[in-house]
Amino acid sequence: MPRPFVSQISRFSKKEAVQLLLLAKRACRYPGLDIKVAPKTGDFGKILVVTSAKAGNAPQRNLIRRRLKAIFYEEHLYTSAFSWIIFIKKESQAYTFSELKQLLISCIQSKNA
Numbered sequence: 001m002p003r004p005f006v007s008q009i010s011r012f013s014k015k016e017a018v019q020l021l022l023l024a025k026r027a028c029r030y031p032g033l034d035i036k037v038a039p040k041t042g043d044f045g046k047i048l049v050v051t052s053a054k055a056g057n058a059p060q061r062n063l064i065r066r067r068l069k070a071i072f073y074e075e076h077l078y079t080s081a082f083s084w085i086i087f088i089k090k091e092s093q094a095y096t097f098s099e100l101k102q103l104l105i106s107c108i109q110s111k112n113a
Helices: 016-021 058-074 090-094 099-112
Strands: 025-030 035-041 047-051 081-090
Touching: 016 035, 016 081, 025 099, 035 099, 047 058, 058 081, 058 090, 058 099
Parallel strands: 047 081
Antiparallel strands: 025 035, 035 081
């Protein structure tokens, strides 16, 4: 049975998104990915994935969004003390699911260290 907050992991009101962008600090930077974190404001961390049209066509952008959200949920990154903003660039299309997973896990480990 899914947890009740699963549908809320990547949903933001405009006010929440603006506040998150103002408080966010860069955590990690990889080719094609810029990851920023801010202290979580609710009971669990959230993820905001920002993609521009330059990052590929709609199916490519949606694929990377789905992958990042799946990793965020499967690895229980919502239990960390942060909400995440991930900016996607064109180079990110080269990453596989497992490579993205490794990058996010290493980023959270470096942030918690």
